[in-house]
Amino acid sequence: MAGYSGFRILLEGLRGNSGWREAWRKPDPKPSYDVIIVGGGGHGLATAFYLAEVHGIRNVAVLERGLIGQGNTGRNTTIVRSNYLLPENNNFYEHSLKLWERLEQSLGYNVMMSQRGVLNLFHNDAQRNAAMRRGNSMRLNGIDAEILDREGVKAMCPLVDLDNGRYPVMGGLLQRRGGTARHDAVAWGFAHAADARGVDIIEHCEVTGMILEGGAIQGVRTTRGEIRAPKVGLAVAGHTSTLTAMAGFRVPIETHLLQAFVSEGLKPLIDCVVTFGAGHFYISQSDKGGLVFGGGLDGYPSYGQRGTLPEAEHVYAAGVSMIPALGRLRGLRSWAGVMDMTPDGSPYICRTPVRGLYMTAGWCYGGFKATPASGWCHAWTIAKDEPHSLNAAFTLDRFREGRMLDERGNGPHFWAQ
């Protein structure tokens, strides 16, 4: 199947766009595969892509209970960055950012990765010092970071109210290489590219059970029958506990609710991604013109994908407090996703107590940016049955060991991450 290009667009335009074909096939499941990936979000699809691309494992199925990209991948606020504090995290996310930087070309699909800059505001000495520690950690690890003073913030995002809010702005930590990508296109692009490499992407196929023999995985039961494979990778975000329960073990994950919002379409207004340091709020503008924004967790476990009014009010209030010009604009739509929260805010890409069963999970509300590296490391771990050094710390038993990766020192509370 021919790839996408400007030339093809031109040609198809002349032919009434009749020659386009499915972006990925819609195969029926085969009885068995070398590897089954459960979950057709960005992470699952990326895992399949890298299994095929890097490890030459192409007899792979991605099983998705609904539509691909309709989980958190399709409902997140699309921020991509690698401005982490702990070396385990910043190395991993930097690897991810590097993959993002050439993702279009790797996939042959425009995921609209846009390095518009991610700016985290700070409002007091303590926050500034923490930003310094983080920014310096990034720089020492070869990652770009800049500290902005108030003038720098003003220049980067002129609409921010520096002075009149409850907590005047002191400055910001900027990662220019951070930015946004088009969420749906990430799922579709990985699907398109994985499919082109032979991966079967099977939608409307829910995994309902695990086939285990002697402590090892042999395949899965699904709404479309049994499918066998010696290796199974889970990439089901907030549903991880449900799947591990099928395999007979529990994990340190609690599934929480996070809302996001979009405004009406507007002419370019906010050029970068800005996060408020004085309350839970962050914002960017999509290429379509909508302001995409969000805040903190709603505060309780939920698989319900619907948010609550008081938390929305808090997000809006923080928004106008940061940028008073937002007051006269309008919210168009709100929605929510179900987050796989971990007790330290860091993820798992690892083997599990069941032989042949692997997982990438625990992405909290920050896993979109991880999509390529999560897939890359998950694929590595599956292919080699051992972690790559980039994900060696992202284990399930780090809490037994007391080796938490707690970026913000929030402690062992899932809902506080």
Place this chain on the structure above:
Amino acid sequence: MSAPEPTHPLAACATPGRHGAPGDAPLRVTLPRRDMVQVMARRGREDALAEAARAAFGLALPPAGQAAAAPDATAVWIQPGHWLFAAPRGMEGALAARAAAAFAGLAAVADQSHGRTTIAVSGPAARRVLARGCRLDLHPRAFGPGRAAATQIAHVGCLIHQTDEAPVFELTVFATLAEPFFHWLMEAGAQDGVLIE
């Protein structure tokens, strides 16, 4: 040196007079001076405590959501086993001493006379104004004289006690947060007009 009159937490911002819109039924606001103590029952001594309260204060300890009044004191249920006793401002520490003596062995007593402050609001606009921040249903069918409830208004914890049909609501808030609370009240009341007495 003798003890001076304590500074009122709202001394800097509650200026008597008319504020906001010139309506004919403004929200009436007064700042009654109260002593308050938090009384916390010992495990299993609630009955004895109730008895002691009756003897010493002449009131029946109210159940959840209620307040009880005697001529010189009120008691408001605030949390399981905890009541807030209030009396008109007297000698420093007198109410706490009286409660400590009456409830010795039955309850812990924490003086909160300086830690809380009460703002009484009344008039036909009272319910309407409170609804601009208060999440509780204060409609006569749902609330009423003798009812009390702890809640949060404009991010500030607030104990609401309706003392009167009129209605009169007494709002008891943390002293260090009284100013922002009062600011909210003034803003919320501005469209109806506020009369600070």
Place this chain on the structure above:
Amino acid sequence: MSQPHRLPTGGHIDRATRLAFTFDGRRYEGHPGDTLASALLANGVRLVGRSFKYHRPRGIFSAGVEEPNALVELREGARREPNTRATVIELFDGLVAQSQNRRGSLAFDWMAAAGLLAPWLGAGFYYKTFMWPAAWWERVYEPMIRRAAGLGRASGLPDPDRYEAAHAHCDVLVVGAGAAGLAAARAAGAAGARVILAEQDALPGGDLLNEPALEGWRRAALAALDAMPEVTVMPRTTVFGFYDHGVLGAVERVSDHLPEPPPHLPRQRAWTIRAREVVLATGAHERLIAFPGNDRPGVMLAGAARGYARRHGVRAGEAAVLFATHDGAYEAAHAMAEAGARIVAIVDPRQDSAAMQRAREAGFDVRAGSEVCGTVGHAALRGVSVRRVGAAGRGDAFAADLLMVSGGWNPAVHLASMSGAPLVWDEALLAFIPGAPVQRERSAGACRGVHGIAAAAADGAAAGRAAAEAAGFAASPSFALPEAPAADCRPFALWEVKGRGKAFVDLQDDVTAADMRLAHREGFSHIEHAKRYTTHAMGTDQGKSGGIVGAAVLAEARGEPVARVGLPRFRPYTAPIAWGAMAGEGVGRHFQPTRRTALHAVHDALGAVWLDAGIWKRPAYYPRKEDADAWASVLREARAVRERVGICDVSTLGKILVEGPDAATFLDRIYANTFSTLPVGRARYGLMLREDGIVFDDGTTSRIGPESWFVTTTTAQAGPVMQHLEFHLASAWPELDVSLASVTDQWAAIAIAGPRAREVVAGFVQGIDLSNEAFPFMAVADCTAAGVPARLFRISFSGELAYEIAMPAGYATHVWQAAMAAGAAHGIEPYGMEALGLLRIEKGHVAGPELNGQTTAQDLGLGRMLKKKGDFIGRVLAQRPGLTDPSRPRLVGLRSVDPSRQIRAGSHLLLPDGKGRSEGWITSATRSVVEPGWIGLGLLREGEARMGSEVIAANPLMGEEVRMRVVSPHMHDPENIRVRA
């Protein structure tokens, strides 16, 4: 000249009053009762906007919230509000509006050239291109796309208006005040229920406003509601979302119909409504039909044309064609004829119907079995092409300037769907209606497919009565319902007329039927994928009139019924809502409350520079004229403490009274060190861990009675510590008899520190022998201070001889002044947070930057405090290997080798030969007064072993590298001689 299309009589218009307004700089007039849209139509303005992608000319399409085209920038300056639907803007005198999304003028929009590229700009084209060269995406392609996309322009200026929140509770909430809603509210109200009737329009009535014959009933209903004290009618109030547990959100537009909000009134109010029962009577949105050129200005929904004629007294066109698939739309033709328009033709794919016959009797040219297959004109409709259904070719041309379209009605099921109700397909109505409710909710009238005013009213009355009964009220008396003949609204299934030219299913986002088919061809066949691929139903109207049409086109492509395809998920908001309204009043300076200590005014009078510590305001330092800069003030204050005596407000520390027979046991389990052994009248420094073994908080806790303890916490953790205590008492040790009371607000506290502290304290404190023997370090006693009862603690954060005195907050000013008076002779100086920070760093006391939620007691050099015996929170998990790992960074002191070189917290510590690998970081930094120069605290790997050696404080962000010497964190008086003096 003005208002050539205004009818002389009729409608809810006050013709006696004239309102002036401008659109794109031209002046027009209208009347109270007009919307901006009706006034523009009255003035003959047809072209009002440009579409999103192709910048096609667009006119007014609807008469309500579903408007996709007529979006304008309303008002000017800081009040400019983009994307405002002209169809819901109530006209006011002096209104200013501008068209948007154009380059050049509305009539000559340069961007319209995009239309020529349309074959290449189909759905999702951008995913397939702009990839090479890679760098061009961000530099060339994307900026181009961003500029072209988007609709209106934000002002970019702070919104000058105020908003507020409001809360409501009711037995029955009725949403929508059409015939169904009015009847529902009346029935529920008559039963005695507390009712709220919310209506987004300024005038309650819904479709009744288009029915002069039923005006009497509408008024009677409103009068009846007005007479019921427990019924509240809320006009201009849009219910935007249905949330869990019977909670709905609504926005009331208090002042939007006025030039600006009157003094003291907010612009809008955001209501949170808790309803026992909900009646949804939200009516229906009329459905467009996809045919080539269906977006030409002059193409309008039939019901809208009828409404403009009947409600607003405006003739939306002179020569009108009706294209309808059901009888319900025919009233539009009659209304237009009454309004004096010529009905050129009625085009209907059906062969015959009651309405068609009546139309023929009225003398209209009814084209049965026909369809509109094209439109003529550019910025205004000039003609319509009509052909037999399914025939090929261009058909017959009719000259017309108004094409009224109705493909049926889409019940407004948004709220029902948000409440969790499934949507079920009604084959007769060709529409989705709400299925069995999940919450305590029911729909009535057009929003569940009950059409016709009489039927809707009866349905509403029944729903209102049932709702009141479900809320516990007895059945209500009945009342008169309107009688009106009902037209049949069951449409013929004609979704799309295929032909040359663009047939839009989403007018705003320029999504065509062809785009939907392309999406299917590329595998985006599910409605949710198709939506995202094409942006169908993602505009500000969220597909209210065309959403289902797109679904039907997709269904045809898939070869499946529409019912199988379904609609994209409904989400808040039913209509876009102002950001400011959702935010409410707690914004800007009031985003969080400002917490002040009892000494706030004192600090203000001393000229304090303020600092935010959480929500508290605390003095940072007290500048004096002679101080060259802030550091001069800070050093002066700190020096006063080291050399003489200083006074500081420490009221913000959390204070908790812990009392009861089991209080000592409780504290032993809460703290990592032992408290039960502490005698009455003594304080002890305590360390709390989290259950995961990380340090949670520290503070000094005193035993003030055998069973009574005064716990202090850090300012930041006061709330979390209280919750931590309450949680463990409730969950882990419910058997312990302990009472907890927060007394943070009751007690203000002042620290008096410095070598002369004792003399100063002696000057105003009575009732205590202050000698070192009688009142040693860590002693606590009640006393009298300046005549008021107080409590004296001999504790020190600064490292000097120091006291803290706590007094009932109302006396704080009095005591402070007494202390200042007593200290005057000793050179007492107030010191703020900056000096306090300096002093504690010199002393090596940890604070927030070290207790950052990532450090263990060992990390901080406090490991020996952990008791060896007995359970306490964090004990077990603190023993995990990762937390006892000797290679973890340890607390050290740091001193610049070159004293003049500044160091900063957040710098990392590198070994001189360490190849840039971070070995730790600086947690706190300050200038020092003991030994001038810069010092800091840091966490450094193998910290103890590196004492005396040099490290480099690297701060690449600031481009700095400073040589530091590793020293003991206890840089000042490590033997604690001064505090014990």
Place this chain on the structure above:
Amino acid sequence: MLRIPCPHCGARDEAEFSYRGDATVTRPGADGDIAAFHDYLYTRTNPRGWQVEWWQHAAGCRAFLKVLRHTVTHEIRAVVTATGTLEVPPA
């Protein structure tokens, strides 16, 4: 928005409460080892369905409550005080 029926205060808005985790785990006693505390603090059933969880009526009576709530529908079926017990219904 949840409306949580506090046994002391009646139905109140979710905004007055704070969630405090799964209430089916209990803190191991003094003899608990790392494994026991690990399970108590970190390992979660995280059911897609009924869950008994801790909520504090923080802005009201400050009581810690056990709430039986469904994590998909958000329905609250029962609330008891801290020492009460709640049975988790079968999925």
